[in-house]
Amino acid sequence: MVLLQRRYHVIREISKLSRELSEALSRNDEVSTSMILQMRAEEMAKADECIHEIWQLVDEDEKAQRELRLLIMSDFGKDAGESPEEKKIYEIRRKTQEIIDEIRSLDQRLSRKLAGDRSYYGD
Numbered sequence: 001m002v003l004l005q006r007r008y009h010v011i012r013e014i015s016k017l018s019r020e021l022s023e024a025l026s027r028n029d030e031v032s033t034s035m036i037l038q039m040r041a042e043e044m045a046k047a048d049e050c051i052h053e054i055w056q057l058v059d060e061d062e063k064a065q066r067e068l069r070l071l072i073m074s075d076f077g078k079d080a081g082e083s084p085e086e087k088k089i090y091e092i093r094r095k096t097q098e099i100i101d102e103i104r105s106l107d108q109r110l111s112r113k114l115a116g117d118r119s120y121y122g123d
Contacts (some may be wrong), residue, residue, distance in 0.1 A: 001085060001088060001089055001092070003050045003053050003054045003057075004050070004054070004072070004089060004092045004093065004096075005092055006050050007047050007050035007051065007096065008092050008095060008096045008099075010043050010046045010047045010050065011047055011096050011099050011100060011103075012099060013043050014040055014043045014044060014047070014099075014103060015099050015102060015103050017036055017039055017040040017043060018040065018103050018106050018107065019106070020032075020036050021033060021036045021037065021040065021110070022106060022109075022110060024036055025110060025113075025114070054068070054072070055068075071086060071089050071090075072089070072093065107121075108121045
């Protein structure tokens with residue numbers, strides 16, 4: 001649970017940096033934009049490392065892998081968890097996903113604004 005909480009905080013930092021990136025781009029501040037992009041990439045690597053560490057915890061235990069997969073990959077509405085720990089994990093996941101959705105939306109707007117028809121998100 002600690003690693004999921006850590007990932008949540010990292011994702012929040014990515015969100016903050018994404019907003020700062022939007023502001024830097026609107027000011028045409030290339031130096032800040034470059035720095036923020038680098039900082040954001042570092043935070044994304046930290047988020048990936050948290051997930052990697054979570055999977056490492058159950059690397060040798062197939063039963064634990066199945067249970068973990070259920071906890072961190074199942075739909076929020078289907079399996080809300082039975083124990084207080086499981087419920088907390090689902091709550092962390094839900095909050096994390098909300099932030100990720102906000103980041104994705106902001107990234108789409110920025111990409112379309114900067115790249116137009118060549119945007120990754122295209123129309």
